[in-house]
Amino acid sequence: MTGKHVANYLERWIPRNSAWERDSVGLQVGDPDRAVENVMLCLDATEEVVDEAAAKNCSLIISHHPPFFLPLKRLDTANDRRGKLIARLVKNDVSLYSHHTNFDFAKDGVSFRLAEKLGLQDVRFLRPLKNTLKKLVVFVPEEAVEAVADAIYETGGGVIGDYTRCGFRSEGTGTFYGGEGTDPAVGEPGKDERAREIRLEVLTPAWRIDEATRAMIDAHPYEEVAYDVFPLDNDSVNQGEGAIGAFPAPLALDDFLANVARALGVKALRHCLSKSDDIKTVAVAGGAGSSLARDALANGADAFVTADVSYHTFEDFHRRLAIVDAGHHETEAPGLDGLRKRLEEFFTSEGHDGRVLTTTHDTNPMISYIA
Numbered sequence: 001m002t003g004k005h006v007a008n009y010l011e012r013w014i015p016r017n018s019a020w021e022r023d024s025v026g027l028q029v030g031d032p033d034r035a036v037e038n039v040m041l042c043l044d045a046t047e048e049v050v051d052e053a054a055a056k057n058c059s060l061i062i063s064h065h066p067p068f069f070l071p072l073k074r075l076d077t078a079n080d081r082r083g084k085l086i087a088r089l090v091k092n093d094v095s096l097y098s099h100h101t102n103f104d105f106a107k108d109g110v111s112f113r114l115a116e117k118l119g120l121q122d123v124r125f126l127r128p129l130k131n132t133l134k135k136l137v138v139f140v141p142e143e144a145v146e147a148v149a150d151a152i153y154e155t156g157g158g159v160i161g162d163y164t165r166c167g168f169r170s171e172g173t174g175t176f177y178g179g180e181g182t183d184p185a186v187g188e189p190g191k192d193e194r195a196r197e198i199r200l201e202v203l204t205p206a207w208r209i210d211e212a213t214r215a216m217i218d219a220h221p222y223e224e225v226a227y228d229v230f231p232l233d234n235d236s237v238n239q240g241e242g243a244i245g246a247f248p249a250p251l252a253l254d255d256f257l258a259n260v261a262r263a264l265g266v267k268a269l270r271h272c273l274s275k276s277d278d279i280k281t282v283a284v285a286g287g288a289g290s291s292l293a294r295d296a297l298a299n300g301a302d303a304f305v306t307a308d309v310s311y312h313t314f315e316d317f318h319r320r321l322a323i324v325d326a327g328h329h330e331t332e333a334p335g336l337d338g339l340r341k342r343l344e345e346f347f348t349s350e351g352h353d354g355r356v357l358t359t360t361h362d363t364n365p366m367i368s369y370i371a
Helices: 003-013 047-055 081-092 110-118 142-154 206-219 253-264 290-298 311-317 328-332 334-349
Strands: 026-029 038-042 058-063 095-098 121-128 133-141 168-177 192-205 227-231 240-252 278-288 303-307 322-325 356-358
Touching: 003 026, 003 058, 003 095, 003 334, 026 081, 038 047, 038 334, 047 058, 047 081, 110 121, 110 240, 110 253, 110 278, 110 328, 110 334, 121 278, 121 290, 133 142, 133 206, 142 192, 142 206, 192 206, 206 227, 240 253, 240 290, 253 278, 253 322, 278 290, 278 328, 290 303, 290 311, 303 328, 311 322, 328 334, 334 356
Parallel strands: 038 058, 038 356, 058 095, 278 303, 303 322
Antiparallel strands: 026 095, 121 240, 133 192, 133 227, 168 192, 240 278
16 A cells, blocks of 8 residues: 555545646655555644654655645745644654645545534535546447446446446447458458447546546457547536535524534634524634625525634624534544545455554634633
């Protein structure tokens, strides 16, 4: 098991290309081919986390927040926080991999786990992403269709929500005339030929379409492959911003706030009031998600749990939507539990007996003072 194996597994669920364009996700420091025994998870990689990882034989740290949003112009390993972190990682031979907005946008990612932590049911994306899918259509002789379909599925095609290996097949007749020097898989050159073919259609993530197309062509028996690639404007069922769900029964506002504080382990919450005291439908967005407040209101939410909310956002939505600022760290931390479970299942399926640990260090730089 190497860091590259772990990254490849994660990126089928949390694709790097689904992150915001300016985000810095993927391998931050280290060797992707370094053997991995144990993995340590954290929201923020600090020197203390690196020391803990080294002490617990974790050669790979996976953090939610990438440490490098801007290019490094110098590497000061004595005075600069990022420089000291790099030095500590290199000294301990520990690699650092980060996902950020791609994990925020993933189904069962940060916002879905936050919704689950609060006890919401029937959770779905608050704002599904668009333009994330393409449809690959290829015409295949019947005897080769399974091999071609499998090749596309292996690249991550055919995933719709919790379903995999999704596709559509219809029968038809292909026609061709092989010119001089051709070696057709069906029929003979120099003759008008007809062949029974299957039209195979598979949805593919837009960022994997080139890989899927290459794999399809490699598996196809024809010298020249007839295929189409269609862009789609569908709402994605696998990537989106925020999440929304509902409680089995409405809660009074004070009971709802107590539930949020208890579930996330916070001692103080900032909030405004909703249009009524009954809270049933709730939108969430881990981290700084206040830009989704209008989506929450448009989707019928009574409350919206997120972080880093400005005064004027509270003012705009007061008595319309109970916006709750529960803390950046606190609203993102539930994502680590889901990530740990996924990686543990992956290790088990691969016969790897390594452990997936969550740091014991509190890396939250924000501290609340309760007078």
